[in-house]
Amino acid sequence: MKIQFLGATETVTGSKYLLTHEGMNILVDCGLFQGRKELRQRNWQKLPIDGKDIHAVILTHAHIDHSGYLPLLVKQGFKGKVYCTEATAELCKILLPDSGHLQEEYAEHVNRNQITSHKPAEPLYTELDAIKSLKNLVPCDFGKKYVLSNNNLSFQFNRAGHILGAAMTLVMFGHKSILFTGDIGRKDDPIMLPPVAVTAADYLVIESTYGDRLHRGPKAKNSIAKIINNTIERKGSVLIPAFAVGRSQMILYYIHELKRDGAIPDVPVYLDSPMAINATEIFHRFVKEHRLTPVQAEAVCSTASYVNSVEESKRLDYDETPKIIISASGMAAGGRVLHHLRVLAPDKANSVMFVGFQADGTLGDALVREKVRKIRLFRDFIPVRAEVHYLNNLSAHADYLELMEWLRNFDKAPSKTFVVHGEAAAAKTFQACIQEKFGWKTSVPSYLQEEELS
Numbered sequence: 016m017k018i019q020f021l022g023a024t025e026t027v028t029g030s031k032y033l034l035t036h037e038g039m040n041i042l043v044d045c046g047l048f049q050g051r052k053e054l055r056q057r058n059w060q061k062l063p064i065d066g067k068d069i070h071a072v073i074l075t076h077a078h079i080d081h082s083g084y085l086p087l088l089v090k091q092g093f094k095g096k097v098y099c100t101e102a103t104a105e106l107c108k109i110l111l112p113d114s115g116h117l118q119e120e121y122a123e124h125v126n127r128n129q130i131t132s133h134k135p136a137e138p139l140y141t142e143l144d145a146i147k148s149l150k151n152l153v154p155c156d157f158g159k160k161y162v163l164s165n166n167n168l169s170f171q172f173n174r175a176g177h178i179l180g181a182a183m184t185l186v187m188f189g190h191k192s193i194l195f196t197g198d199i200g201r202k203d204d205p206i207m208l209p210p211v212a213v214t215a216a217d218y219l220v221i222e223s224t225y226g227d228r229l230h231r232g233p234k235a236k237n238s239i240a241k242i243i244n245n246t247i248e249r250k251g252s253v254l255i256p257a258f259a260v261g262r263s264q265m266i267l268y269y270i271h272e273l274k275r276d277g278a279i280p281d282v283p284v285y286l287d288s289p290m291a292i293n294a295t296e297i298f299h300r301f302v303k304e305h306r307l308t309p310v311q312a313e314a315v316c317s318t319a320s321y322v323n324s325v326e327e328s329k330r331l332d333y334d335e336t337p338k339i340i341i342s343a344s345g346m347a348a349g350g351r352v353l354h355h356l357r358v359l360a361p362d363k364a365n366s367v368m369f370v371g372f373q374a375d376g377t378l379g380d381a382l383v384r385e386k387v388r389k390i391r392l393f394r395d396f397i398p399v400r401a402e403v404h405y406l407n408n409l410s411a412h413a414d415y416l417e418l419m420e421w422l423r424n425f426d427k428a429p430s431k432t433f434v435v436h437g438e439a440a441a442a443k444t445f446q447a448c449i450q451e452k453f454g455w456k457t458s459v460p461s462y463l464q465e466e467e468l469s
């Protein structure tokens with residue numbers, strides 16, 4: 016068995032791991048690179064293997080940095096099955112066509128504004144390519160063993176607790192195994208079920224998004240209440256950029272509770288993302304996958320008015336009633352949230368509240384970490400006078416202590432642990448932490464690195 020790291024090495028996006036065993040090529044995760052330009056350019060580079068030579072893909076979850084390369088792989092001749100959990104398949108049906116649509120919009124934008132050396136610039140893939148790739152999806156159950164080749168190669172999904180359908184993937188080859196954690200959720204997440212405790216694997220590929228950070232500070236709910244109350248008192252509005260899948264539902268949950276308890280005023284709440292609306296409906300359907308009862312899920316979902324059309328979305332900004340708008344994308348890297356930012360950011364009465372991880376090179380990262388107060392949106396420079404907040408304790412990822420606690424479930428050390436899916440500093444800090452606390456053999460693989468597994 017050989018593994019090659021085709022993404023999520025010293026960065027959080029582009030998750031792709033190629034396993035080669037007895038003539039079979041299996042790709043675990045098939046994600047897009049996002050964020051910095053030099054990372055995004057990797058989406059255009061040829062993979063070291065032809066699409067047609069890959070026999071199967073296994074997806075840990077639906078987020079685009081784990082699934083968004085799939086339409087391109089199919090375009091490159093991949094014809095195999097794409098194994099994932101049922102909820103992941105449902106979420107991919109929303110996320111992938113939208114990703115294709117965004118690629119087309121982006122190509123059109125650079126062509127229209129002549130900011131490209133390619134004449135004309137082509138999209139990475141189209142909405143239609145994405146729709147075509149969906150027929151390869153094969154929904155699987157948690158906890159069941161699926162054979163990939165004559166019993167010598169098989170896999171099993173276990174709950175990861177990160178978003179709906181998120182699964183750790185244990186690949187078994189001969190008498191050995193390798194576990195891919197995918198993104199790991201949090202034990203005490205108010206909505207998602209906790210990640211399953213794993214006690215053994217010969218090799219481990221673990222995420223490290225928060226490998227050097229703790230989700231500390233006041234309780235998320237209190238922070239949200241404070242920001243909303245202060246903003247509404249100033250007659251401003253609160254804009255919450257949030258991932259359509261996962262964070263949007265979590266924010267709705269907190270706002271629902273705060274309103275119910277009278278801890279915030281009863282201002283209008285808008286969920287302005289067709290994807291988030293669809294994801295919220297899927298949330299309703301997969302009751303066994305989260306902690307909420309159908310009645311609770313219904314109450315949470317009806318906290319917001321759903322905004323479908325672009326016109327409705329634009330109208331929101333010009334109505335001066337104080338309100339809360341939840342809109343994608345979560346890192347303000349695209350989507351409707353940019354239009355809201357353009358109108359709301361210049362007014363100091365408003366607040367922008369980021370609630371998830373902000374990857375290097377994204378607008379969210381510039382606002383939160385670099386604290387830039389002038390941003391470029393649609394060719395205009397926009398002053399940022401609104402308050403910018405970042406709530407670090409609302410993440411859908413375990414922090415490093417939670418990761419360490421999860422690792423303690425192992426009965427014995429894996430032969431080798433690969434630390435991936437973290438910016439370089441986070442991955443290296445987490446690697447050092449595992450080595451120091453457990454004495455395990457670890458490495459932070461580099462892009463395209465290959466490694467023989469015995």
Ligand SMILES: [Zn+2]
Pocket residue numbers: 076078177198
């Ligand atoms: Zn994720």
